[in-house]
Amino acid sequence: MAAMDVISVIRTKRDRARLTDEQIDWVIDAYTRGEVADEQMSALAMAIFLNGMERDEIARWTAAMIASGERMDFSSLPRPTADKHSTGGVGDKITLPLAPLVAACGAAVPQLSGRGLGHTGGTLDKLESIPGWRALLSNDEMLAVLRDVGAVVCAAGDGLAPADKKLYALRDVTGTVESIPLIASSIMSKKIAEGTGSLVLDVKVGSGAFMKNIDDARELARTMVGLGTDHGVKTVALLTDMATPLGLTAGNALEVRESVEVLAGGGPSDVVELTLALAREMLDAAGLKDADPAKALADGSAMDAWRRMIAAQGGDPDAALPTARETQVITAPTSGVLTRLDAYAVGVAAWRLGAGRARKEDPVQAAAGVELHAKPGESVTAGQPLLTLHTDTPEKFDYAQQALTDSYDIGPAGTSYEPNPVVLDRIG
Numbered sequence: 568m569a570a571m572d573v574i575s576v577i578r579t580k581r582d583r584a585r586l587t588d589e590q591i592d593w594v595i596d597a598y599t600r601g602e603v604a605d606e607q608m609s610a611l612a613m614a615i616f617l618n619g620m621e622r623d624e625i626a627r628w629t630a631a632m633i634a635s636g637e638r639m640d641f642s643s644l645p646r647p648t649a650d651k652h653s654t655g656g657v658g659d660k661i662t663l664p665l666a667p668l669v670a671a672c673g674a675a676v677p678q679l680s681g682r683g684l685g686h687t688g689g690t691l692d693k694l695e696s697i698p699g700w701r702a703l704l705s706n707d708e709m710l711a712v713l714r715d716v717g718a719v720v721c722a723a724g725d726g727l728a729p730a731d732k733k734l735y736a737l738r739d740v741t742g743t744v745e746s747i748p749l750i751a752s753s754i755m756s757k758k759i760a761e762g763t764g765s766l767v768l769d770v771k772v773g774s775g776a777f778m779k780n781i782d783d784a785r786e787l788a789r790t791m792v793g794l795g796t797d798h799g800v801k802t803v804a805l806l807t808d809m810a811t812p813l814g815l816t817a818g819n820a821l822e823v824r825e826s827v828e829v830l831a832g833g834g835p836s837d838v839v840e841l842t843l844a845l846a847r848e849m850l851d852a853a854g855l856k857d858a859d860p861a862k863a864l865a866d867g868s869a870m871d872a873w874r875r876m877i878a879a880q881g882g883d884p885d886a887a888l889p890t891a892r893e894t895q896v897i898t899a900p901t902s903g904v905l906t907r908l909d910a911y912a913v914g915v916a917a918w919r920l921g922a923g924r925a926r927k928e929d930p931v932q933a934a935a936g937v938e939l940h941a942k943p944g945e946s947v948t949a950g951q952p953l954l955t956l957h958t959d960t961p962e963k964f965d966y967a968q969q970a971l972t973d974s975y976d977i978g979p980a981g982t983s984y985e986p987n988p989v990v991l992d993r994i995g
């Protein structure tokens with residue numbers, strides 16, 4: 568590849584022009600090899616954040632990120648592959664019940680997952696609260712678990728889209744996460760390189776999501792569906808509500824516990840509804856139109872797949888989950904109807920309690936997080952618990968409480984409340 572001048576690449580985007588294919592291929596390759604410095608890539612990411620990219624420019628950027636590493640191949644598996652990716656939310660534990668559920672219905676689910684980013688939780692952080700469970704598998708181990716169990720949730724290896732690995736960490740600390748071209752290319756480069764046959768995207772909308780309004784979420788969904796389809800991956804997107812946390816927990820072990828409740832046939836109704844909606848889309852995309860995920864939840868076959876999936880990665884599905892050393896209860900100040908409980912505020916509070924990390928090398932607390940005792944639409948009585956904060960570091964309670972100031976509204980008794988639908992739209 569002919570050497571180029573990184574400053575001219577930055578200036579091109581700074582001045583709102585389209586990057587040429589040659590500029591894109593060169594800058595991604597040179598950044599991956601360490602020839603373009605982090606500060607230069609930060610400037611380019613900010614220029615992209617501010618000035619955007621055209622569709623074909625995003626496609627080329629994504630292709631260059633895929634080409635920065637290896638591509639996996641699941642064609643030797645006897646089952647069709649189906650994967651799901653969420654753009655990230657608060658209390659979004661859906662991968663945990665969904666992967667074994669879809670495996671129990673006959674598809675293979677290669678779920679390469681990430682760690683928490685900002686106020687949003689990470690699937691690997693959640694599963695690591697199960698004693699013994701390990702996220703790092705070799706490609707051969709991953710294939711073996713997929714063959715034996717039908718579902719694997721593990722960390723993406725270093726060889727998969729390494730350009731994204733570097734850029735994702737850089738964006739996290741340079742205020743350049745919430746950009747449609749950068750999010751779309753980041754997610755789709757990993758998913759296309761992973762080699763899944765079909766993909767269902769869960770694009771979150773609302774205060775707890777990176778996309779705060781439905782128009783931006785639709786644009787992100789259309790961009791990602793287009794990228795997947797162009798690369799031969801059958802891709803659909805559901806736009807789903809993230810104005811309030813999903814379920815009744817945000818935090819690692821707390822969310823594992825709630826996921827197990829769903830697999831046991833119970834759990835909060837919004838988590839069950841979204842799990843089933845995504846499962847139906849995945850099974851449909853994989854060509855398994857007759858599968859019945861509601862039956863697999865009810866008859867215990869999804870729970871069996873969960874137990875085998877956890878055990879295959881060294882986890883003990885029967886082990887007690889960690890609990891926090893300290894808890895603090897926030898009570899309802901008045902009686903009435905809870906009309907708002909803000910997802911972003913709950914996500915930030917859980918993060919401050921220790922469930923998330925401020926720097927990528929920070930450890931997370933398995934037991935930290937926020938438990939909800941009421942959801943919008945429910946009646947509450949003055950003095951009843953509204954939220955319970957969990958942490959091993961009680962000096963963080965005040966800081967977490969600050970995040971929750973003005974995070975909820977209670978209307979007078981009888982206030983009518985119209986809940987947002989769990990699934991807002993479908994694109995694909």
Ligand code: URA
Nearest residue numbers: 654655749750753754
């Ligand atoms: N998830 C990703 O993988 N990348 C992003 O940029 C945002 C969410």
